[in-house]
Amino acid sequence: MFEDVSFLASMIDLLIPGSGSGKAIMAAVLLGASCGLLGCFVVLRRVALMGDAVSHAVLPGVVAGLIYSAERSPGVIFLFAAAAGLLGACLVRLMMFSTRLKSDAALGIVLATFFAFGIMWQSRNQQDTVGVMNFLFGNIGSIDASDLRMMLVTTLILVVTMFFLRRPLLMMSFDEGFSRGLGYPVKILNGVFYFLLTFSVVVALQAVGVVLVSAMLITPAAAAYLLTDRFERMLILSVVFGVASGISGGLVSAEVNGLPTGPVIALSATLLFGIIYLLAPRHGVLSKVARTLRRGMRVRRENTLKAIYQIHEGEGFAHEEVSVLMLARKRGQTEEKVNKDCKALLSRGFIEMAEDGVSLHLSRLGWKRAMEIVRNHRLWELYLTNEADYAEDHVHEDAEKIEHILEPGIVRQLEQHLDFPELDPHGKPIPQPAHLVTQSSVVPS
Amino acid sequence: MKTLEYITLPWDVLGLGALWLILMAFFVALPCSQMGSFLILRRMALTGDAISHSVFPGVVIAFFITGDLASPWLIVGAGLAGLASTVIIELIHKWTRVKQDAATGISFTALFALGVVLMELLLGKNVDLDLECVLHGRLGLLLEEDRVLLFGSLVPMPVLVMAGVAVFTMLLLGLFFRVMMLSSFDADLAASYGYRPAVIHYGMMFVVSFIVVAAFQAVGAILVIALLILPGAAAYLCTYRLKVMLAIAALHALISAVGGLYLHVWFNSNMAASVVVCGGVLFLLAWLLGPVDGVVWKWFKDEPPALEESSDKVGNR
Numbered sequence: 001m002f003e004d005v006s007f008l009a010s011m012i013d014l015l016i017p018g019s020g021s022g023k024a025i026m027a028a029v030l031l032g033a034s035c036g037l038l039g040c041f042v043v044l045r046r047v048a049l050m051g052d053a054v055s056h057a058v059l060p061g062v063v064a065g066l067i068y069s070a071e072r073s074p075g076v077i078f079l080f081a082a083a084a085g086l087l088g089a090c091l092v093r094l095m096m097f098s099t100r101l102k103s104d105a106a107l108g109i110v111l112a113t114f115f116a117f118g119i120m121w122q123s124r125n126q127q128d129t130v131g132v133m134n135f136l137f138g139n140i141g142s143i144d145a146s147d148l149r150m151m152l153v154t155t156l157i158l159v160v161t162m163f164f165l166r167r168p169l170l171m172m173s174f175d176e177g178f179s180r181g182l183g184y185p186v187k188i189l190n191g192v193f194y195f196l197l198t199f200s201v202v203v204a205l206q207a208v209g210v211v212l213v214s215a216m217l218i219t220p221a222a223a224a225y226l227l228t229d230r231f232e233r234m235l236i237l238s239v240v241f242g243v244a245s246g247i248s249g250g251l252v253s254a255e256v257n258g259l260p261t262g263p264v265i266a267l268s269a270t271l272l273f274g275i276i277y278l279l280a281p282r283h284g285v286l287s288k289v290a291r292t293l294r295r296g297m298r299v300r301r302e303n304t305l306k307a308i309y310q311i312h313e314g315e316g317f318a319h320e321e322v323s324v325l326m327l328a329r330k331r332g333q334t335e336e337k338v339n340k341d342c343k344a345l346l347s348r349g350f351i352e353m354a355e356d357g358v359s360l361h362l363s364r365l366g367w368k369r370a371m372e373i374v375r376n377h378r379l380w381e382l383y384l385t386n387e388a389d390y391a392e393d394h395v396h397e398d399a400e401k402i403e404h405i406l407e408p409g410i411v412r413q414l415e416q417h418l419d420f421p422e423l424d425p426h427g428k429p430i431p432q433p434a435h436l437v438t439q440s441s442v443v444p445s
Numbered sequence: 446m447k448t449l450e451y452i453t454l455p456w457d458v459l460g461l462g463a464l465w466l467i468l469m470a471f472f473v474a475l476p477c478s479q480m481g482s483f484l485i486l487r488r489m490a491l492t493g494d495a496i497s498h499s500v501f502p503g504v505v506i507a508f509f510i511t512g513d514l515a516s517p518w519l520i521v522g523a524g525l526a527g528l529a530s531t532v533i534i535e536l537i538h539k540w541t542r543v544k545q546d547a548a549t550g551i552s553f554t555a556l557f558a559l560g561v562v563l564m565e566l567l568l569g570k571n572v573d574l575d576l577e578c579v580l581h582g583r584l585g586l587l588l589e590e591d592r593v594l595l596f597g598s599l600v601p602m603p604v605l606v607m608a609g610v611a612v613f614t615m616l617l618l619g620l621f622f623r624v625m626m627l628s629s630f631d632a633d634l635a636a637s638y639g640y641r642p643a644v645i646h647y648g649m650m651f652v653v654s655f656i657v658v659a660a661f662q663a664v665g666a667i668l669v670i671a672l673l674i675l676p677g678a679a680a681y682l683c684t685y686r687l688k689v690m691l692a693i694a695a696l697h698a699l700i701s702a703v704g705g706l707y708l709h710v711w712f713n714s715n716m717a718a719s720v721v722v723c724g725g726v727l728f729l730l731a732w733l734l735g736p737v738d739g740v741v742w743k744w745f746k747d748e749p750p751a752l753e754e755s756s757d758k759v760g761n762r
Contacts, residue, residue, distance in 0.1 A: 043543070043544075046547075048547035048549070048550045049491050049494070049549060049550055051550075052494070052550065098740050099682055100737075100738055101485075101681060101738075102488050102490075104488055104489065104490040104546065105485050105677075107490075107491060108491055108493070108494060108674040108678075109671075109675060109728060111667075111670065112668065112670045112671030112721060112725075113671060113675070113721065113722070113724075113725035113728070115667050115671075116671055116717075116718040116722050117722050119715055120708070120712070120719055120722050123718065124712055124713060124714050211553075211557050211558075212557070212558060214550045214553075214554050218550035219555075221547075222548075222551055225543060226541055259562060259566070260561055262558070262561075263558035263559075263561040264558075264562060266557075267558045267559060270551065270554070270558070277537065277540075277541065283541055283542055285541065288540065
């Protein structure tokens with residue numbers, strides 16, 4: 001048994017690089033991996049700032065470790081710090097359960113009070129606690145072989161635990177009550193989760209400092225969250241981002257003289273997040289803006305079609321053509337704008353322009369779409385007045401929005417439900433695009 | 446007689462200085478407590494955290510431009526950086542599905558890291574913006590600061606400045622109380638009355654940045670979070686009424702200031718941290734014995750505590 005352990009230890013020692021910068025980069029990689037993994041859960045559970053609270057709450061533990069361990073052994077300090085962090089995490093949970101305070105307030109209270117207590121204690125024993133500042137601001141260059149060994153072991157434990165518990169932990173992240181219903185030991189799982197979180201935060205502290213632990217936890221995971229909807233992929237991406245920012249941060253700060261490693265790692269993680277924030281295919285800002293613009297343009301086109309139909313309807317379908325001027329008056333917009341809309345409709349084959357450019361008529365496709373929109377609008381108005389007891393003069397606004405997004409299936413259901421009505425609540429006929437082909441009398445050809 | 450000595454000790458040691466220390470701590474804690482109460486109601490308690498960490502790059506850039514640590518531009522730079530962090534938070538959580546807490550974490554860590562890197566790049570090693578001061582604040586050094594003659598007594602300059610900040614905040618609160626109350630409880634209703642939510646949000650964030658920056662120099666970056674959150678949270682556990690809550694928060698600020706001084710003198714510990722620890726003890730009392738949410742009363746009544754009310758339910762906004 002002992003041989004096994006010593007064999008394992010020597011295996012671990014083999015992995016540890018000799019040079020200082022090699023150690024720093026390996027530390028960054030390990031941190032990126034472990035924080036990236038945990039970060040996914042932290043971000044999904046909406047306790048992103050738990051890491052921040054724990055990292056500040058360890059201060060009294062660090063101070064106690066520095067004062068009470070005779071030769072300032074890192075192991076003892078680590079244990080004291082972890083104990084303080086765990087106590088803080090427990091208090092946050094307790095406060096959230098037993099009062100009306102929300103998680104943000106509970107986290108803030110624990111964070112600040114523990115930290116203040118640590119500072120107060122430290123200010124009484126200044127000679128014993130010289131190392132506190134190093135611990136608080138972190139220095140990845142000062143990490144030695146024993147620290148690295150500890151990081152390696154905690155990362156291994158973390159990865160293995162996460163691998164075996166990923167399903168229950170995932171379930172719990174989305175719905176704690178449901179996973180309790182499924183019979184998972186939610187309390188124990190929570191305990192395990194916060195235990196792991198505290199340990200990795202304390203390990204990460206000496207490398208990147210109190211503040212930037214949060215960057216390691218949150219930023220890569222949030223970036224991964226924007227790229228995928230699948231949890232396994234999010235885990236992998238988050239670890240990749242964490243490791244990548246660790247390596248690039250380590251390299252950049254080694255290249256540029258005097259740049260501190262922790263902040264550079266945090267900044268490269270943020271840069272990565274920024275790029276993904278803008279460019280992510282589905283959840284990115286640019287694609288969202290593009291989607292909104294496209295939708296806005298489609299709504300505009302459809303409203304123009306509807307206006308053309310209403311002009312025809314107002315004239316009792318007597319004329320074949322509609323002039324741009326009439327359309328502009330109907331839409332309440334300038335001729336220029338309406339001309340632009342007409343061009344968009346023309347290029348999609350909804351309308352045909354006359355030679356002179358001042359009048360236009362709907363194509364067959366245009367008639368169909370215009371009738372669909374008007375029908376959607378009037379069906380919805382009827383539905384709201386008949387089934388939802390809306391007043392007649394309150395239904396227009398709502399229908400104005402929904403007419404563009406009603407799908408054929410729902411329209412069919414509405415028709416059936418309303419027993420194939422012919423008039424809307426205002427007494428106007430509901431057009432039937434399905435009859436377009438047969439009832440040519442309604443539509444001037 | 447022993448007890449009496451404990452009570453008179455600060456006055457014996459510091460004389461009138463004890464009064465200045467109490468006043469200073471109170472003037473720092475009072476505006477924080479009032480704005481913090483609203484932050485608690487709006488579930489933005491950790492925005493204070495974000496702002497106080499984010500002011501760093503603003504200070505560094507302003508210092509790089511002016512080259513003067515005492516320049517008022519430093520405060521402007523800090524305020525702008527604090528505001529920038531709230532803008533980044535909004536940009537992230539309004540536009541993507543990343544939630545507010547994660548957005549807060551991304552924003553303040555990025556700005557803080559930027560501040561550290563800028564400090565190294567622009568200022569090098571020759572000037573260090575005192576990290577010790579960032580953590581501990583200068584409250585303990587109050588009695589060594591410049592003094593101004595006012596009404597026949599020498600008042601330390603920072604006390605006057607903070608008194609100004611406190612009065613300014615209370616004035617704003619008096620003017621905008623109804624708007625802030627309405628928008629904190631029902632943002633949609635406030636919007637329907639014509640109060641722009643964005644204007645209220647950024648207005649409040651600006652005031653919080655301003656207060657944080659002013660308080661920051663006295664108590665340090667992290668302890669200012671405590672002054673923002675603790676009074677409001679303690680008061681929240683004692684009442685259902687906003688005006689009462691604000692009054693209790695102010696009382697909490699006063700008691701922490703006085704209690705902090707005593708802790709400071711008794712234990713010879715850092716003054717700012719002592720104020721916060723005293724506030725923490727008061728919060729603990731409210732948690733246990735608060736008329737509305739006290740754990741002890743619930744225990745006696747044999748009522749199960751309000752389980753799960755906190756986490757995932759639909760917000761009240």
